[in-house]
Amino acid sequence: FVERPNRFLVRCLLINKNKMIPAGGKEEPPLVEAHLADPGRLQELLIPGRTLWLAPAQKPGRKTGWSVVLCETPDRSGMISLNSTLPNRLVEKALRADILDEFAAWRLLRREHRLGSSRWDFLLEHREDGGKQLLLEVKSVILVVGGVALFPDAVTERGARHLRELSALALKDGWDAAVLFVVQREDAVAFRPAAELDPAFAAALGRAHQAGVKVYCRSCRVTPREITLAGSIPVHL
Numbered sequence: 147f148v149e150r151p152n153r154f155l156v157r158c159l160l161i162n163k164n165k166m167i168p169a170g171g172k173e174e175p176p177l178v179e180a181h182l183a184d185p186g187r188l189q190e191l192l193i194p195g196r197t198l199w200l201a202p203a204q205k206p207g208r209k210t211g212w213s214v215v216l217c218e219t220p221d222r223s224g225m226i227s228l229n230s231t232l233p234n235r236l237v238e239k240a241l242r243a244d245i246l247d248e249f250a251a252w253r254l255l256r257r258e259h260r261l262g263s264s265r266w267d268f269l270l271e272h273r274e275d276g277g278k279q280l281l282l283e284v285k286s287v288i289l290v291v292g293g294v295a296l297f298p299d300a301v302t303e304r305g306a307r308h309l310r311e312l313s314a315l316a317l318k319d320g321w322d323a324a325v326l327f328v329v330q331r332e333d334a335v336a337f338r339p340a341a342e343l344d345p346a347f348a349a350a351l352g353r354a355h356q357a358g359v360k361v362y363c364r365s366c367r368v369t370p371r372e373i374t375l376a377g378s379i380p381v382h383l
Contacts, residue, residue: 156198180213182214199225223333252280285325286328290334295379296340306347
């Protein structure tokens with residue numbers, strides 16, 4: 147990693163580990179631009195010299211020829227996925243396969259369900275009582291400090307508003323609702339809202355929980371070849 151000119155663009159030195167450079171050679175790795183799908187701050191990760199994994203762009207004619215896929219953890223012991231849209235795809239796949247214990251009593255009805263002034267990630271239907279439905283929101287988590295996953299890593303007014311709306315739906319209209327935080331790395335042993343970074347979001351999450359909104363968190367297994375949902379981790383509100 148060299149620099150990040152804007153939220154969705156990074157510049158990196160492209161190192162091909164399969165390419166042999168003769169002893170004494172002075173060949174310099176090329177500087178390339180890559181699209182970053184995670185607009186978060188990522189200040190603790192995107193520092194000069196940090197190793198990133200890039201993948202060739204899939205869409206021809208795109209401005210950047212590469213996409214950032216992974217980043218090494220600060221202690222270089224593991225990898226972190228840097229695609230904020232991936233958790234929704236992982237959760238959808240898991241819901242369709244019925245492998246999430248948190249939602250064993252529910253089945254996926256549709257994704258991107260519009261209700262009120264917002265669009266919710268998933269709408270689930272109760273397996274035994276078809277009249278009961280559940281709104282599920284998925285949040286991507288990247289920041290981990292001392293083994294504790296934190297969200298958000300910057301102020302998110304939209305996230306707090308969503309939680310307030312979920313609270314109102316649960317309290318006034320009797321909706322079942324849940325928030326699932328997906329930590330895109332393996333080194334988290336617990337989760338809590340980052341009140342020191344966004345006190346409004348932390349307060350909204352606490353109120354949502356009191357209103358009956360379920361709060362869950364899962365980590366991910368991350369390798370260069372595959373990213374999958376892993377087990378549940380404790381949530382501390």
